[in-house]
Amino acid sequence: MKAGRYYGPGDIRIDNIPDPVPKPGQVKVKVTQALCGSDLHAYLTNAPVYATNEPHELTGETRPVTLGHEFAGTIVDVGPGVDTIKWAPGMNVVIEPIFSCMKEDCLPCSNGTRNICPQIAPIGMSGWGGGLAEYITVDLQYVHVLPKGVSLEVGACIEPLSVAYHAVKRSGFTPGQTVLIIGAGPIGLFLLKVIRSIDPSSIVIVSEPATIRREFALEHGAARVINPATEQVPIAVKNTVGPGVHLAFDAAGVQASLDACVDSLRLRGTYVNVAVWEAKSTLDVNLILGKELNFTGSLSYDRVHEEVIKLVAEGKITGIEKLITSKIALDDVVKDGFECLLNEKEKHG
Known part of the structure; x- marks a missing residue:
């Protein structure tokens, strides 16, 4: 599959890499992605949560890693042991990308504020795949079903809305x-x-x-x-x-x-x-x-995706699709995505 991978500041490449295979407790998702200001920081400079040349504390991964933490998609396969009624292929889902150490002696993780764990690490920044790819495999604890009537494009905006x-x-x-x-x-x-x-x-x-x-x-x-x-x-x-x-x-x-x-x-x-x-x-x-x-x-969020999805599904937050200014192919993400957003702010919301 194709993936937009981060090699370092100013160096994002579209690579061909193997399709991911879902492990036990995972689903495989065909991705719809949104570009984020945080990804622009990675394009410009060494942001602390992005993968480096040293193995990441939680993922063990080094550069290059697949970018993209604001995304939704459709389940296309499930791993062993996954309930195929609750997580059926064809379901549209949103990914909540924040994960942390979850150690018992970590105060933020133990009191429900894992977003301020010293080892906070997002999918699409620190490893475990990302939204700038055709597919990703994700642990079920980070997956939320999109209600009917909420499009994948709107679903890709749930993360920044959170x-x-x-x-x-x-x-x-x-x-x-x-x-x-x-x-x-x-x-x-x-x-x-x-x-x-x-x-x-x-x-x-x-x-x-x-x-x-x-x-x-x-x-x-x-x-x-x-x-x-x-x-x-x-x-x-x-x-x-x-x-x-x-x-x-x-x-x-x-x-x-x-x-x-x-x-x-x-x-x-x-x-x-x-x-x-x-x-x-x-x-x-x-x-x-x-x-x-x-x-x-205020840093990111901690497990508020379900609340936000409900607000959108109930029509209490509307008009999100009107904020989507363009759609681009993965092959064009550097020129028509990153560089365009950096250089043509007058054209994009």
Whole structure:
């Protein structure tokens, strides 16, 4: 089969590799894949969770590994011992890619927060196959059935939607609170959709330099959009909501977004970092002290896929398919996927 494999930063190749064979307790899935901002980080730099030339602690794999952790697909085969009624070939499924050490003495794994295990490792980054391939075999504990009426394309978006859902839960958002989202890429737009599923009328402001992403934000429920290239975000926010926002989500992960979030928060507001940073930041701690701000991070998710799938199936989160700007063949994933998303942000949401 064909697979998009990661050899190192800037080096992703389409290789022909053997089809995977399902082991006991596994299913074989024909893949529908979505490209993620985290994969773009791998394309640009050495992100810590991606495989290296040293064997990974959990998977034992080294580069090259198959990329892709946001994906859905159709079961085409099952391994020995798998219940073929519950997991029948032809079923559409979503893969929850996060796994961790699951050791008894690991506090995060033992208390239900495996997403912050020191050894967190996603499928499609650290090994065990990935979504940028024609097929993958996956342990059943990471597989969720897609309800009828939910397409595979939408299913491929469940993983980033889960990232946003977890971040909103971490924020403590309640109906009526005002919100700033900086960065209207996939995660920023999914943050907006999750918030709108909870409260259709809260004031949500989105800051984003790319025109098409600002347009998407307005279409999907933003009360106001800001172009940070032409407006000062904190001033625009306070002109809209007076004392500042209750919550600020940083989905951009740069110094300017951090500063804008902190300056835009009202007293005792909450900053939530959702972005993966490529560089170190500086922080005015006295400003946090003086405003008594809450400051937190949100990393991936931990077993919320079922909740998110239910929200989508029940129609509480809608319009996801409208955020899919193009479909490309696996052979073209580097040129028309990675390079296009990096260089043509004005064309893609």
